Amino acid sequence: MAFDGLFIHSLLNSVAPALVGGRLSKIYQPFNQDLILTFRKERKNQQLLISANAQYPRFYLTKQVISNPDKAPTFVMVLRKYLEGSVLQSINQVGVDRIINFCFSNRNELGDQVQLDLSVELMGRHSNVILYDQTSGHIIDLLKRINPDENRARILLPKAKYELPPLNPGLNGFELTESDFNQEMADCEPAAFAKKVGGLDRDDRDELTGYLEDDNTYSTFKIFMQQFNKSGAFILKTPNNKRKIFPYLPYHLDLVQESTDSDLNHALDEFYQYQSNRDWVKQKASQVERIIKNEQKKLSKKIIKLNKQLNQAENSEGYRIRGEILNANLRQVKPGMTKISLPNYYDNNQPIEIKLDAALSPARNGQKYFTRYKKLRDSIKHVKQQIDIAQNNLAYFDSIQTAIDNAEPQDIDQITDELISQGYIRRPQKQKRRKKITEHNLNKFKLTSGKTVLVGKNNYQNDWLTLKKANKTDFWFHVKNIPGSHVILQDDHPTDADIAEAAEIAAYFSKAKDSAHVQVDYVQDKRVKKPNGAKPGFVIYTGQNSIEVTPEKDRVLSKRID
Structure with a gap:
């Protein structure tokens, strides 16, 4: 299932107690769409991962060790200025939608108390993280700045008034009374009712529909909703082996249970680890992969060209034969001739056409063929060496690409160091000291x-x-x-x-x-x-x-x- 509103409701059952009241001690942005917020509470550090990735926007407590980049992006610098050292007062979900407000209390430069909200909107390609002032309602900064011509619904730029995105909230299942339920169900089927309930993705709607088809009562509906007040996790697989994570165990979907976890955050950390690693590696290795592809392209072209030269050199006997035949028939060559046909005594005296340079004497034309033959024969050893070198270099870059395919984000620095030492990447003026391998x-x-x-x-x-x-x-x-x-x-x-x-x-x-x-x-x-x-x-x-x-x-x- 996706990170829908009810999934977020379940997740907050474990995230809120771990973070609320904690002090925000560290903020960094390891990758383009991802933030790490470290909270200190009860003498323990808790890392909150927030991702505005378009394919899998999410947030959860993570144990992953993700390196802090040398240079902080502008948004992180703003967050550090306004939020570092502040206390997290509360975490509030907007209804059952995919919007979560992290409410902070801090003091400004004048020592006055200020209330700031970090709004996390998990809405596919429109996902964003927005810092705004609660009192004035104005945006201080945001992870993705959107030009007005790209989003006419609201302005997403610093100093603009913060407004919620257009929402279609539907029914809040946690607040729905029995009389409201009976009224809604009076004139619609379970599937139609499930579509009216807010915060559900397709899997949740199908599961709710199954519950109500089994027993179309308010008590059954409440049993379904109460499953989202727990904090455990269930990992299941579809018939084509696609993995899905749920905060409850669905019975009406065509899924096979793979594992369970009492901690939803831990389950999410493991669930997204492979995919997020691939995404982070791709971002971090973009420069390296660009160099690898360019070098592979150049080497492949070079090998084709060298093999052509080698083939020509190994089949150079024709130049020697033409030179010998020409020297044996010098008297037949007349000044100004550009070609001549002579009997080839290596091929039963069949005629062979020999091109001539009209500006050269007959003897010099013969010598030109011998010189060409000798040059090609002498080049065979050198061309073979160059082919070996090019093939070894191509294999080397294949090994680098394989290393990237198997890498974790922190491994890319070592791969970059290697290419710097080999001269494929320019050495930065202030290069970090290489960490010792252990x-x-x-x-x-x-x-x-x-x-x-x-x-x-x-x-x-x-x-x-x-x-x-x-x-x-x-x-x-x-x-x-x-x-x-x-x-x-x-x-x-x-x-x-x-x-x-x-x-x-x-x-x-x-x-x-x-x-x-x-x-x-x-x-x-x-x-x-x-x-x-x-x-x-x-x-x-x-x-x-x-x-x-x-x-x-x-x-x-x-x-x-x-």
Whole structure:
């Protein structure tokens, strides 16, 4: 289900007690549409994530560690000026709509008490976060400034009067009396009544319709509504394996229960973690991906051009043959000729046409063919070397793209550092000191046998894991001839089952993650070496064995540990 009004009502049952009365101590905007507000209450910190993302606008308490960017956007600077250090007085939902007001109390520069509202509007592509003064009703600033010609319903700019968006609230199910219910139901079917109730998305309307079709009474309606006064969560799957989250367990929808969670915030944190990570990585890696695509495009064109040159060089015998035939028949060449047909004694004296430069003598024309032949033959070794270099560089950028596909937001900084060190990105004047890689940076998995598997998420981590972290007797895994993560099984005598599970993890964290029958090489770490001058992440190894696996996402990620 979507973040509809009744879902928000359920969520506030746990968010409000955790935050109201707390002091707002930290505000930052890690990504374009996302804010993190840290509250201090009862000697504990609580992180509130607010997202105005058009596809999945949301808010909830999060445990995720999200880095604070070096430079704060304008909106964050305004929020810090007006809200940092203020006390959250209350959280109010507008009816059962997708608008939530966080009401703060603070003092201005003159020491006067001021009341400020941070209004969070979760309305698809119209989602926004707006800071306004309660007393004057004027907007101080907002996450998305909208030009008047883009929104004629209201003005969404600083200093404008704050107005609610046009709403179609419908019936408030929490306030509906029995007589009102009976009156509404007197002349309509359950499905039509469900459409009149505000704050419901399609799934909730279908579920309410099912309740009322079973028993068309006010008590049944109240039972349905009371489910939104709880704070637990249920994760369910559709027939096509799409995951949905509910604050109650629906009985009338075609869904299969996957899991439950007593904490709705925790469930939301896990539910959105993968999708939000993908979105955040995409935002943070946009510059890197642009460079990668440009380099891949240039290298692909270069390889095509070099292969054409190599093919021409390897088929250059025609120049030598023409030169020899021309030298053997110099007397037949007349001044001013641009071409001549002579018998080819390499092909049963069949006529061969030879182009001539009218400005050169016959002997010089023959020498020109020999020079061309020698130049092409001599270029073969150089062209092959250039093809190898270009193919290795292309494989390197494939490995960078694979690392981005498997990355979490905090990993992008290391990938950017790598491209800076390789000269593909200009080094900033004030570059942050590179953080030391530790085991905490890696992905960690526990196999069925209890043994630990470590997975690098980028080339720097791969090098550190393979060359520094791993014991020489540990087993090293990598997909065969495909970009992917280095994987270390921390054991010197793994069973066949251990090898199969570790290989599946290696296959999943590679470019072949969506493929079947993936070949994975494995060998003891002591047999893995890094050539001098090799690019980050590139190693060579000998004495390996191979295993064929088919990675399955759910099976792999179920073994992951924090």
